[in-house]
Amino acid sequence: MTYIPPKPFEWNHCGTCGSKLEPAFDGERERPYCANCNRHYYRNPVPACCVFVRDEEGRLLFTQRAVEPCLGRWTLPGGFLELNESAEQCALRELTEETGLTGDGVQLLGVSVSQSADKGAVLVIGYCIATWRGTPRPDSDASDLRFFSKAERPQVPFEAHRELLALYDEMYP
Ligand SMILES: [Zn+2]
Numbered sequence: 001m002t003y004i005p006p007k008p009f010e011w012n013h014c015g016t017c018g019s020k021l022e023p024a025f026d027g028e029r030e031r032p033y034c035a036n037c038n039r040h041y042y043r044n045p046v047p048a049c050c051v052f053v054r055d056e057e058g059r060l061l062f063t064q065r066a067v068e069p070c071l072g073r074w075t076l077p078g079g080f081l082e083l084n085e086s087a088e089q090c091a092l093r094e095l096t097e098e099t100g101l102t103g104d105g106v107q108l109l110g111v112s113v114s115q116s117a118d119k120g121a122v123l124v125i126g127y128c129i130a131t132w133r134g135t136p137r138p139d140s141d142a143s144d145l146r147f148f149s150k151a152e153r154p155q156v157p158f159e160a161h162r163e164l165l166a167l168y169d170e171m172y173p
Pocket of ligand 1: 014017018019034035
């Protein structure tokens, strides 16, 4: 079955009071506006993290996706920030949820923004996991986990991951 991603959110009614939104100037440009709540609606890139986990041979850990989008493709472990956590906490949480590993400390690698079919745009924050322990164990979102050397590395489907991998290669040649 062909996967068709859901369309990005388009605000047409207020999520709080249900009133119809009308375009209104917010000081810079027109945006959807609820007159009842006196609130403009903004669409912005959605923040996410991905993690770079190295083994003793310098290979990087990839996860094979068991969910859409990009089912079956290999990507870096990662996921979206929750409202109640820092980006560093998100990186360590996603590491544990997706791989079963426990990380100690993260180092910021860089940030990349790319377009997304269902989110509009995603801002991905790349972190190198300083040290980690445990044995990689795929969770429900992953069908497999594997360390790949640079030569063996699979082509990842997410543009932000590709940019961050290129940045990683520049910093750790
Ligand atoms: Zn409202």
